[in-house]
Amino acid sequence: MRPSARLFRTLIEALCATVTVDRGRLRFADTGIVKQALAMAQTYGRSGDGPIMQGADLAASAQAAYARITDQVVEAVLPDSPENLVLTGGCALNSSYNGTIARRFNVASVTVPSAPGDDGNAVGAALLAWMDDTKQKRIQKAQAQPTWAHVQTPKLSRKHKTIAKWPASPSVGTGLCPRWRSC
Known part of the structure; x- marks a missing residue:
């Protein structure tokens, strides 16, 4: 994606409207709002013979929406661990965004495990089950590697x-x- 890609503000707003962040968790909007955002995104998409940079503009707008939503999630979870942040799930592979977190949120350490996707989600599920079984409210110290x-x-x-x-x-x-x- 080129740095000079155009951002479509109305598309960013529509994409951001598809979810809300509630105490660090995503809540999806109703189906109608999601369908409207998808239809709008398709109008900004590149046709088969359209200029290739049109795709870059769409990608830049989607990245901006992703960053705005993810910022809300990060802000919600940082009070639990203000020094260290561990990202998991498929979105943790977004290195363009991840590279900005430490500086923007004044976090000492941002860690993305080697398997942040579905296999990493299994580790997170096991951790949540352990926390539930042991009545732990938070993990005192995590070893990043x-x-x-x-x-x-x-x-x-x-x-x-x-x-x-x-x-x-x-x-x-x-x-x-x-x-x-x-x-």
């Missing part, structure tokens, strides 16, 4: 008759070995 030194070397592979090694400190941010190695 896992330590893998405690992981045992996997057993002998039956299929290949080799031993797979897992390094104590993976070199990639996924927390997984970048590749299995045989010895």
Whole structure:
């Protein structure tokens, strides 16, 4: 997306009207409002032979709406952890937005786990269940990056008759070995 992409204010407003933020949670508007916003977005979309930058203008407007809505979510959850923010879910992959959070909200640390999508949502669901079971209201301190030194070397592979090694400190941010190695 080019920096000089045009922002369509009426489209941004229509997209923002499709949700409200209630204590950090999104609440969707009724179907009619969502359909109106979709119809409006389609009018700004690029036709098959239209200029390519028309698509960039639509993307820039959608990004502006996303940022406005997400700012409201961040503002709502920051009082729970003013120093550190962990983002999960598919939207956590929006690096254009994420790169602005620490500066704009004066947050010391913004962490996006290696699997922020649906698989990361499962981790969040497990955490919520644990908090419910233990009656915890908040997590006192979270470790942003896992330590893998405690992981045992996997057993002998039956299929290949080799031993797979897992390094104590993976070199990639996924927390997984970048590749299995045989010895």
